[in-house]
Amino acid sequence: MSTTAEHGAVVAAAGTRHRSWLQPLVYIASPLGFMVAFFAVPLGVLVVTAFQHASLYSSESGFTLDNFRTLVTDPIYRDVALTTVFIATMAMAIQLVIALPLSYALAFRAGRLELPLLLALVLIDELNPIVRIYSYRMLLGREGVVNDVLLALGVVDRPLDWLLFSKFAVIVVLATSWVNYTVLPLYASMKAIEPVLLEAAQDVGAGWLWRWRSVILPLVVPGLLVSLVLVYIPLFTDFATPGLVGGPSSYMLGNTLADTMLAVGDWGLGSALALAMLAAMGVLSALSFYLTRLRQSQ
Amino acid sequence: MRFGEAQLRSRGRGPARERGREVTRMGNPTREPGRGEIVLEGLTKRFADRLAVDAIDLHVAGGEFFSLLGPSGCGKTTTLRMIAGFEEPSAGRILLDGRDVTYVSPVKRDVNLVFQSYALFPHMTAYENVAFGLRIRRLPRAEIDQRVREALEVVRMTEYAQQRPAQLSGGQQQRVAVARALVMRPAAILLDEPLGALDLKLRKEMQVELRRIHRETGMTFVYVTHDQEEAMTMSDRIAVMNRGRIEQVGSPRDLYEHPATPFVAGFVGETNRLRLRPTGTRGTTLVADYGDDGVVLVAAPAVPGANGSLGLLVRPEKMSVCRAPGEADSWLRGTIREVVYRGELTRFIVDVVTGDTVVVDELNDGCTLLPERGGQVTVSWPATSAVPAEPGTQG
Numbered sequence: 187m188s189t190t191a192e193h194g195a196v197v198a199a200a201g202t203r204h205r206s207w208l209q210p211l212v213y214i215a216s217p218l219g220f221m222v223a224f225f226a227v228p229l230g231v232l233v234v235t236a237f238q239h240a241s242l243y244s245s246e247s248g249f250t251l252d253n254f255r256t257l258v259t260d261p262i263y264r265d266v267a268l269t270t271v272f273i274a275t276m277a278m279a280i281q282l283v284i285a286l287p288l289s290y291a292l293a294f295r296a297g298r299l300e301l302p303l304l305l306a307l308v309l310i311d312e313l314n315p316i317v318r319i320y321s322y323r324m325l326l327g328r329e330g331v332v333n334d335v336l337l338a339l340g341v342v343d344r345p346l347d348w349l350l351f352s353k354f355a356v357i358v359v360l361a362t363s364w365v366n367y368t369v370l371p372l373y374a375s376m377k378a379i380e381p382v383l384l385e386a387a388q389d390v391g392a393g394w395l396w397r398w399r400s401v402i403l404p405l406v407v408p409g410l411l412v413s414l415v416l417v418y419i420p421l422f423t424d425f426a427t428p429g430l431v432g433g434p435s436s437y438m439l440g441n442t443l444a445d446t447m448l449a450v451g452d453w454g455l456g457s458a459l460a461l462a463m464l465a466a467m468g469v470l471s472a473l474s475f476y477l478t479r480l481r482q483s484q
Numbered sequence: 485m486r487f488g489e490a491q492l493r494s495r496g497r498g499p500a501r502e503r504g505r506e507v508t509r510m511g512n513p514t515r516e517p518g519r520g521e522i523v524l525e526g527l528t529k530r531f532a533d534r535l536a537v538d539a540i541d542l543h544v545a546g547g548e549f550f551s552l553l554g555p556s557g558c559g560k561t562t563t564l565r566m567i568a569g570f571e572e573p574s575a576g577r578i579l580l581d582g583r584d585v586t587y588v589s590p591v592k593r594d595v596n597l598v599f600q601s602y603a604l605f606p607h608m609t610a611y612e613n614v615a616f617g618l619r620i621r622r623l624p625r626a627e628i629d630q631r632v633r634e635a636l637e638v639v640r641m642t643e644y645a646q647q648r649p650a651q652l653s654g655g656q657q658q659r660v661a662v663a664r665a666l667v668m669r670p671a672a673i674l675l676d677e678p679l680g681a682l683d684l685k686l687r688k689e690m691q692v693e694l695r696r697i698h699r700e701t702g703m704t705f706v707y708v709t710h711d712q713e714e715a716m717t718m719s720d721r722i723a724v725m726n727r728g729r730i731e732q733v734g735s736p737r738d739l740y741e742h743p744a745t746p747f748v749a750g751f752v753g754e755t756n757r758l759r760l761r762p763t764g765t766r767g768t769t770l771v772a773d774y775g776d777d778g779v780v781l782v783a784a785p786a787v788p789g790a791n792g793s794l795g796l797l798v799r800p801e802k803m804s805v806c807r808a809p810g811e812a813d814s815w816l817r818g819t820i821r822e823v824v825y826r827g828e829l830t831r832f833i834v835d836v837v838t839g840d841t842v843v844v845d846e847l848n849d850g851c852t853l854l855p856e857r858g859g860q861v862t863v864s865w866p867a868t869s870a871v872p873a874e875p876g877t878q879g
Contacts, residue, residue, distance in 0.1 A: 380601070380603065382599055382601055382603040383603055383605060383606075385570055385590070385597075385599070385603065386597075386599060386603035386604075386605070386664075387605075387616070388570075388589075388590045388591050389568065389590055389596055389597050389665075390596065390616055390617030390620065390664065390665075390668060391591055391592070391617050391620045391621060391668075392591065392616070392617075392620055393591055396620055400605075400616065401605060404607045405606070405607060
């Protein structure tokens with residue numbers, strides 16, 4: 187009996203030695219294959235196209251920096267980029283103003299309602315975005331609910347026309363569409379704070395402002411950074427929302443990209459723009475992760 | 485925390501090595517003697533489905549080391565949290581140095597709580613944790629620094645000032661938590677089972693440390709524990725709680741020697757319980773006569789129950805199987821069921837003629853006779869060291 191056991195052990199050891207390099211390869215083969223086929227290859231095509239004069243009508247092969255030159259020199263791209271930063275930042279700020287108290291309430295104050303509220307929050311996101319955006323049109327339009335109410339109350343003489351097809355509309359819709367993704371990481375990191383810490387802070391005389399400033403906020407920074415990566419960065423690339431509720435003043439990078447690619451058909455320029463945006467986002471994400479790591483290692 | 489504790493061990497238990505070093509006293513020139521008096525009047529806490537604290541009255545003198553002792557769920561922690569301000573009483577009042585603080589927010593209340601789980605701020609160093617409350621008070625930087633250093637010195641954590649809680653062991657975190665309360669110079673410090681998470685050796689060390697800190701600071705300590713030995717070792721006075729009520733308040737000696745209720749007798753120290761049937765009286769003394777098998781004397785004011793039976797409580801160390809019973813002693817014949825050698829004493833478990841089984845602790849000094857299992861012995865004890873108990877109740 188002992189010999190069979192020994193034999194088994196020897197075989198197992200030999201097997202382990204054999205598999206030691208093979209096994210991880212097997213595990214990552216399918217995700218790796220997937221990434222190569224659907225991410226790396228298209229990315230390669232994008233990079234190659236960005237350095238070529240390639241459009242719907244002509245395709246000259248040969249390396250060129252003209253596309254990037256256009257991005258840098260044509261002021262329209264700078265203006266659109268600034269508009270995009272403004273809209274995305276405003277939307278993010280509004281979301282944080284909503285999400286911080288909301289996630290605090292969910293984590294510490296909701297009690298028995300915690301799970302139902304969390305489910306409700308997730309369910310809101312299940313609503314079809316097209317339906318949501320059209321409901322905003324009904325709400326904010328010239329003859330929409332908001333204007334009707336304001337007129338009826340006599341707050342305004344004539345309907346406000348900046349409510350819809352404006353920067354305002356884009357910011358409001360973006361903020362409300364993404365707010366879940368801001369709340370959830372914040373909620374998770376609030377949940378990780380032991381409630382007794384808040385009592386300990388109270389015990390040494392910390393009112394709510396001190397508790398937020400010195401205990402809650404420092405401890406939810408990781409969640410805050412996740413929120414930024416998850417929400418702030420995608421806000422830069424959105425083109426559906428400005429397309430549906432925005433106007434000329436809220437033309438964002440995503441719209442420029444879509445128009446360059448689909449309407450103008452200048453694949454080279456579009457690819458260059460996409461690549462530039464990707465690089466900017468990469469830098470932002472890396473920065474967030476770096477900051478998170480920095481805090482954890484402290 | 486556990487991880488941190490392992491770290492400490494490999495480092496050789498830092499602060500303990502410093503014991504005996506001269507430490508400056510927690511200088512507090514403004515502290516008046518007797519400050520920190522706490523009075524509870526009819527304090528009651530009703531939760532949705534149960535009465536946690538049932539109209540308790542309590543008086544803690546300034547500067548006292550006072551313990552609330554009881555089994556889990558007896559209401560001791562709820563009482564402490566009401567004193568700290570984290571639970572609002574359903575009825576009753578809390579007076580702190582004569583001032584009604586029943587509804588004062590914990591933010592403003594002049595007491596500080598040392599939490600069972602330490603509750604240190606994980607993103608702050610030990611120093612910052614201790615300094616936090618003083619920063620909120622907006623004291624001058626130099627004063628904050630001086631007071632924090634003093635507090636860290638009192639708990640012997642000076643050399644760990646710049647460490648974060650995760651880098652500290654459980655015992656060290658506990659010290660920082662104590663310093664965080666001390667530095668505020670409150671009227672009273674409240675401790676909620678502060679040693680519950682520590683291992684036995686560290687517990688014993690911290691018990692001594694807390695006593696020393698109490699002595700050096702002269703502050704009122706209200707200490708919650710379920711460990712009767714801990715309460716006995718550390719406290720000036722103890723309130724034994726059971727089911728939301730206070731069973732008895734007294735010094736450790738009072739509680740042990742003169743338990744007011746069977747519950748106290750059972751909870752504080754070990755006790756034997758005998759069920760007797762008194763057969764007559766001798767003056768004011770009840771007598772249960774078993775003829776050749778024994779006689780038990782029970783001092784007044786014991787009163788037998790409705791069925792004529794009477795409960796009697798006797799500590800194991802008051803009983804003897806070696807002594808010959810004297811005139812003022814009670815004694816009973818019995819059969820030894822078990823003999824357990826314990827080093828400094830031998831424990832005999834004896835079936836006595838009343839039908840009860842008693843535990844007798846005999847010091848291993850003068851007792852030459854060593855009865856064996858199955859042997860016949862006479863168990864005796866001074867009649868005055870027995871406490872009557874109502875039969876049929878717990879204890």
